[in-house]
Amino acid sequence: MDAGFLLELRNIEKEYFGNRVLKGVTLNVKPGEIHALVGENGAGKSTLMNILFGMPVIYATGGIKGQVVFDGKPVEIKSPKAALDLGIGMVHQEFMLLPGFTITENIKLNREITKHNPISRIMGDSLKSLDVPAMRKDAQKALQTLGMNVDDWLPIAGLPVGYMQFVEIAREIDKENIKLLVFDEPTAVLAESEADKLLDAMKKLAARGIAILFITHRLDEVLAVANSITVLRDGEKVGFMTQEEATIEKIAEMMVGRKIERITTTAKEAADNEEIALSIRNLTVTMPGEMVKNISLDIKKGEVLGLGGLAGQGKIGIANGIMGLYPSTGEVYKGKEKLALNSPRTAIENKLAFVSEDRRGVGLLLDTSIEYNIAMTAMQIRGKFLKSFLGIQAIQMADDKRIRAHALQMIKDLDIRCTGPTQITRRLSGGNQQKVCVARALTMEPEILFVSEPTRGIDIGAKKLVLDLIVKLNRELGMTVVVTSSELGELRSICDRIAIVYEGRIETVLSPLASDLDYGLAMAGKYSTREEAV
Amino acid sequence: MNPMALWKKLTDKYGFPKVCISLMLAIFFIGAFMQKQDVAAMLADSTVRIAMNGILVLAMVPSIVSGTGLNFGLSLGIITGLLAGCIAIELDMRGMSAFLWAVVMSIPLSAIMGYAYGWILNKVKGDEMTVGTYLGFSVVSLMSIGWLLLPFKSPEMIWAIGGAGLRTTIALSGRYAKVLDDLFAIPFFGSKLPTGAVLFFALFCLLMWLFLKSKTGVAMAAAGDNPKFAAASGINVNRQRMIGTVISTVLGGIGMLVYAQSFGFLQLYQAPLMMPFAATAAVLIGGASARKATIAHVVSGTILFQALLTVSLPVINAAMNVGNLSEIIRIIVSNGVILYALTKVGGGH
Structure with a gap:
């Protein structure tokens, strides 16, 4: 066992409701190293990060298998607080900043430097006043570490996006015990020049001995800063390389991997x-x-x-x-x-017909029966499934008989598993809901x-x-x-x-x-x- | 089956308020028998109240189905109904024709009012119930000035001394009081069952049922169930909400006239203020929610709620003769039901 590693994840496995999303991932990060983690969506990157931060979702769904070793000691990170105490920091993709507060206040949020005043001496610590000069000094120091010259007393609202990202990072490095920083796609929202500055800042941080775990889709950034690279695919570690070995082609190929089985043998x-x-x-x-x-x-x-x-x-x-x-x-x-x-x-x-990706939000009437879900759009736009009311052409009524017949046919054709055409779609499983959506689209021919x-x-x-x-x-x-x-x-x-x-x-x-x-x-x-x- | 399992099964199937109110009603009926009260008269009275309130409750259906939630602004329709009722008297009409003309006149008035109301509701999506409540309150207050200023001349309606402005209560005896209630009335153990009013209510339930089965009704339900789905299906969601609001307001107007003919008076000024609450309570007791309502909810809710009010009054007064205790019970029940239902909606979103 190499004692030189700051973080060791050994054979991490994780299941969500029987669905294995991590299948024995091993990851080692040295102090002062920038370690890139790349992979497609769903490769298991976020799950790995959630484990590292002890997110409640992990332990609410049965915990993990495998071992996490931090700073040479096996640890169990069961809450985000535990992660913070160990010295793991996170720079979020979406900024977690209070727009109305100044940069300093954001950096020092909940870790304010305080001093006694006459009232607090009597009434207790919670009434201590803020030591603003000391806080500003700390904030300035953190910002300068990142090579950022900005008035630390400006409010966050109105700052360019790139600056906000830096304030997030400054907040993390201002924590005294910080040992490992995780960047989750930090450059996704940045312009190119800002991204370059960020990469520079990452290098500076690494030079100070802070280990960095860098998650990104941008492969050129990986090559530019990462000392080592781990590639994940389908919850498995498929490759590890050092900066010298890596090329864009190699990473790209590993990320995608051969996992196709064509249903039809040739392109038609x-x-x-x-x-x-x-x-x-x-x-x-x-x-x-x-x-x-x-x-x-x-x-x-x-x-x-x-x-x-x-x-x-x-x-x-x-x-x-x-x-x-x-x-x-x-x-x-x-x-x-x-x-x-x-x-x-x-x-x-x-x-044109559309089966939406947002099945429950756009695709279905969750509290309406299967048959009406299937018939609705065709009825409203195509004028199908309608009959006139007592021979009056102007009054168009839903033709329940034809709707029922059509729904039964669709249920049979698409093999929708349900108790019957009047069941509401909320009660169906995801796959059957999807079939109802497809049935509705098909009904529009x-x-x-x-x-x-x-x-x-x-x-x-x-x-x-x-x-x-x-x-x-x-x-x-x-x-x-x-x-x-x-x-x-x-x-x-x-x-x-x-x-x-x-x-x-x-x-x-x-x-x-x-x-x-x-x-x-x-x-x-x-x-x-x-x-x-x- | 043990009692707890039975209780759970019943509350799951019919909803907590419906089961509770049914139980209360059963207890009151048993009480009435034990106190040797005139149960037949109670039943007849209940029927009168059910028929007189039914359409007001039915007015909740289009607003709920179209997705604007419970129509707490029903007082808007109630006011246009009252206005039409006053105009019928001003035109010196009497009997059934006066009532029917009042209904006919109320429809365009309510439609205009409903259109304006619907326009506002489409601007405040997500907060329809709050806005509707206060809009109702505002318009009731505004019309309190209106009733004073409107140029009505009929001496039956204007203040006796001074001669300007409408009275707070206008008697309909000699005009169109009880025209529906007395139509085909059936004698019932010394009381009368208001067949005409019940049939009128049933007719509107039938019309509403047919409407919900029509192309427009189905589109309206889709817009109410999932506005995003409806928009993706090419349904104009705002238009469907508008239709729902207009129909609800029109039914409010007609419902008010039915209420007035049975009650025997037109009550102006502050009277419409709390009327929407009784209607919402009834439909909620029937098992509707702020997102789902059917004709069955309306019918069962109206029966339970009005029967409860009718029966509880004499029974409680006989048991404990303390002032207006039954009125207090009525307020607790109707407001309690509304409160319960709103907690289930999740703030109307």
């Missing part, structure tokens, strides 16, 4: 069909957390197009924008006809079907069924399908072409049979730059 002929079903030009979608910036893309008739990429890069925003759920600008043509944006009704009337995150929150058996269903719709009914998914393996198993979205733009469009290396580079936004270099 339709991919060669040049007829365009939907043509997207300069589409910009304002969807918080999934911004789409000026995308142009052609969807070919009869293909299964995948939209992949890491979370937050904008892939989700594309379908939501076209379907009018989030404000968007640009042009979308279906054939020769231009579709009005920002109008769900127009999109549906033009035979769309020409183009958008499916977002079709397998999110669904158990493995049901996943396969949903994917098979998508392929079946495409192959047998000739439906054009656009699948958006965070699971690359899933896209590669069913799609004819896959567009990778990075920072709101299409990085590249790849064949599902392209190499892992290409996918890894594309997801990290390095594909086009490398192509140029070659």
Whole structure:
């Protein structure tokens, strides 16, 4: 055992309700080292961090297997407080700062330096007054360590984003016992110059002997600062390398890995069909957390197009924008006809249908029966399942008989497990809820079907069924399908072409049979730059 | 089955308020029998009260279903109903035709009022119930000035001395008092059952039921259940909420006229202030929540709530003759039920 390690995670295993998210991960961090942790979404990075911080979610779901050794002593971190006491600090992706407080007050929050005054001598410590000069001195020191010159008495509100990030870090390093700092995608919200400054600051901190665990998607940053790199994939450690050994290609390939089983053996002929079903030009979608910036893309008739990429890069925003759920600008043509944006009704009337990634939020009427969930949109927009009331054409009534018959047919076709068509959808399992969403989309008889995150929150058996269903719709009914998914393996198993979205733009469009290396580079936004270099 | 399991099963199925109120009602009926009270008259009185309040309770359904929650601003519709009732007298109409014309006149008035109300509710999504309550209070106060200033001339309605402004209570005897209650009335152990009023209530329940089955009704329910879903399905959520609010207000107006003909008086000024609370209490007792309401909730809730009020008064007065104890019980029950229901809504969000 190397006593030189500050933090050792040995064979960490973690299950959430029978779902193994960490399968024996080992990670060693030396003092003064910048250790990068990279991996796709869902690779287990956040779970690992939650374990390190003793987040309640870990222990509320049965705890962990394996051993955590900190500073040479085995420890059990059962609460965030325990983590703080050990000297583990965290710089959050979203800022945890009080906007109305000054920089100093934020840095010293709950650790204020106090001094006695006449009242506190009688009434007790809780009435001591703040020693503002001492606090400001400490704050200044912490800020200077980071190479930041700013008046420490400014309020947080109004500071540039980059500064806020630095204040977060200053707060962590102001803690006297700090030994390990975790940066969770710190550069995600920063501009390039700010990111560079941050990386410099990280190096300075490391030089002072603080170990840094650096989680990021940006591979060039990893290469720039990390002394060692651990790659996670599907809850397993798949690789470890030192700075000297690492190249972007190597990391990218490890991240993606070969884990595809194509349901269909070849990319279908339709991919060669040049007829365009939907043509997207300069589409910009304002969807918080999934911004789409000026995308142009052609969807070919009869293909299964995948939209992949890491979370937050904008892939989700594309379908939501076209379907009018989030404000968007640009042009979308279906054939020769231009579709009005920002109008769900127009999109549906033009035979587009959408299975939302937000199943419970957007996709379902949770307190309404399965049959009405399935029939609702078709009834309202297509005028299906209606009958006139006592022969009066102006009064349109829901035709319960046809709704019931259709729902029973869908329940049978899609194998929706339920007690009957009148069961409310809240009571269904995730997979069956998803099938209800798909059934509703199919009821509209769309020409183009958008499916977002079709397998999110669904158990493995049901996943396969949903994917098979998508392929079946495409192959047998000739439906054009656009699948958006965070699971690359899933896209590669069913799609004819896959567009990778990075920072709101299409990085590249790849064949599902392209190499892992290409996918890894594309997801990290390095594909086009490398192509140029070659 | 042991009593605890039975209790749990019942409260799970019917909701806590419904089970409690049913039990209270049963106890009061047993009490009434033991005190040798005129139970038949109590039943007839209960029926009168059920029929007279029914439509006001029914007015809660469209607002709940369309997603604006319990309509605490029902006093807006009540006021337009009162206004139409006054206009019918001003036009010197009498009997059934006066009542029906009042109903017809109330509809456009309520629709305009409901449209304005709906417009405001669409601006304050998430706080409809709070805003509705205070809007109701404000408009009741504003109309207290209005009743004084409106140019009504009929000597039956204006203050006897001075001659300007409407009285607080306008007697309907000789106009359209009891026109529905007496229609096809059936004798019942010395009392009368108000068949006409019950049928009128039933007619509106039927219309509401049909409406909820219509294309628009289904869209409205979707907008109320999940506005995001509705928007994604191309349903104009604000429009559905508007329709729900307008229908609710119109039913408030009609409900008020039914109430007035049975009560025999039009009560102006501060009288409409607390009326929405009785209606909300009834629908909640029936098992509705601020998000879900059906015709069955309305019918069962109205029966339970009004029967309880009718029966509790003589029984409690006979048991403990202390001032207006039954009135206090009534206030505790109706406000308690509203409070309970609001805790279950999670603040209306």
